[in-house]
Amino acid sequence: MTTPAALTLETPAEHPFAPFVRILGKGKRGARNLTREEAREAMGMLLDDKVEDTQLGAFLMLLRHKEESAEEMAGFTEAMRARLTPPAIKVDIDWPTYAGKKRHLPWYLLAAKCLAQNGVRIFMHGGGAHTAGRMYSEQLLEELRIPLCRNWQSVTQALDAGNLTFMPLQDWAPQLQRMIDLRNTLGLRSPIHSLARILNPLGARCGLQSIFHPGYQSVHREASGLLGDTSIVVKGDGGEIEINPDSASHLYGTTAGISWDEEWPALSAQRHVKPASLEPEHLKALWRGEVQDSYPQLALLSTMALALRGLGTPREQALEMAQRYWDNRDKAL
Structure with a gap:
């Protein structure tokens, strides 16, 4: 009588954006604001289309629920400005x-x-x-x-x-x-x-x-x-x-x-x-x-x-x- 080969179970790799959702959504005691650097990295991934739609919706609504911090907005802005390529135009x-x-x-x-x-x-x-x-x-x-x-x-x-x-x-x-x-x-x-x-x-x-x-x-x-x-x-x-x-x-x-x-x-x-x-x-x-x-x-x-x-x-x-x-x-x- 032969013994069936052992099943091999592989844990799926975590999506690179998942940590940012977790930071915001880990409950009343575990959740926190993103640092400026984290916000910059997270927004960069959003802008470069490196997230799933479900992650995008969850991220935006978790931010909306807690209300964004100044550091988060500064980091988001830096990520966007780094990807803009307008010419030098004088504006008041x-x-x-x-x-x-x-x-x-x-x-x-x-x-x-x-x-x-x-x-x-x-x-x-x-x-x-x-x-x-x-x-x-x-x-x-x-x-x-x-x-x-x-x-x-x-x-x-x-x-x-x-x-x-x-x-x-x-x-x-x-x-x-x-x-x-x-x-x-x-x-x-x-x-x-x-x-x-x-x-x-x-x-x-x-x-x-x-x-x-x-x-x-x-x-x-x-x-x-x-x-x-x-x-x-x-x-x-x-x-x-x-x-x-x-x-x-x-x-x-x-x-x-x-x-x-x-x-x-x-x-x-x-x-x-x-x-x-x-x-x-x-x-x-x-x-x-x-x-x-x-x-x-x-x-x-x-x-x-x-x-x-x-x-x-x-x-x-x-x-x-x-x-x-x-x-x-x-x-x-």
């Missing part, structure tokens, strides 16, 4: 626009347009319409004559011609766009929305960031500080870079890694009534001077002042400059 303001508006029209677009008419070079970027019921920058670019660029050469040409351009995230970081597009599959925003705001891909003199959720503003400021960047983080209206004139604004600033804070008082003594509907034609009418409307004019003036503050101009002087720029704008559309 990096202006991420990823949230969309639902309570008010995107008056920040007129603020950026007016600043550009006065020599401020602005690079805007966004991630498309990822949430229903919101109005996104991309939907209004053509009507407001803001150039939509699909490659770095056209970005250079648009900035040289008119100081303002918008480039979709899909065209310069498709890996990040794919992760953002998981929002409706996973049911929650992921840290990629935060990463896109911090990136400042062209190394602008100042990066503006709007973070709506309380507590995240200081994390973003700290991450930019770790990177040695100059940036201002605010709680903008609806999550976009737009000052709400009905409320006081706290500016979380960092200049070459040194943190500072400013409190800007509300510009309006009384709160304005929210519009019943968002009509894009109202944007154009205000720009052309066909209507007067207190809320948007205060919102765009203070938003222009915010950008000028990022370039080193004190608040009161920045507000005066913004008013002068607005009064003397070229109203043609």
Whole structure:
């Protein structure tokens, strides 16, 4: 009688990305934040498509659940910047626009347009319409004559011609766009929305960031500080870079890694009534001077002042400059 050959059992090798998921998901006592170096390595693997889809979803949602740290965001940013290859393009303001508006029209677009008419070079970027019921920058670019660029050469040409351009995230970081597009599959925003705001891909003199959720503003400021960047983080209206004139604004600033804070008082003594509907034609009418409307004019003036503050101009002087720029704008559309 012959004895069957012994079965050989082999333990499958652990996936190289598994340790990063384990660090975040090992329970209340075992889980911890990623170090900056771990975050850099993990994001590098995500960007280089070296993870399984299940790992990607688990990683993003574990980060979302615990809330990302400044060190993690700095490491993620370093990984992304190491893989970007844009040409040297002079930019004054990096202006991420990823949230969309639902309570008010995107008056920040007129603020950026007016600043550009006065020599401020602005690079805007966004991630498309990822949430229903919101109005996104991309939907209004053509009507407001803001150039939509699909490659770095056209970005250079648009900035040289008119100081303002918008480039979709899909065209310069498709890996990040794919992760953002998981929002409706996973049911929650992921840290990629935060990463896109911090990136400042062209190394602008100042990066503006709007973070709506309380507590995240200081994390973003700290991450930019770790990177040695100059940036201002605010709680903008609806999550976009737009000052709400009905409320006081706290500016979380960092200049070459040194943190500072400013409190800007509300510009309006009384709160304005929210519009019943968002009509894009109202944007154009205000720009052309066909209507007067207190809320948007205060919102765009203070938003222009915010950008000028990022370039080193004190608040009161920045507000005066913004008013002068607005009064003397070229109203043609």
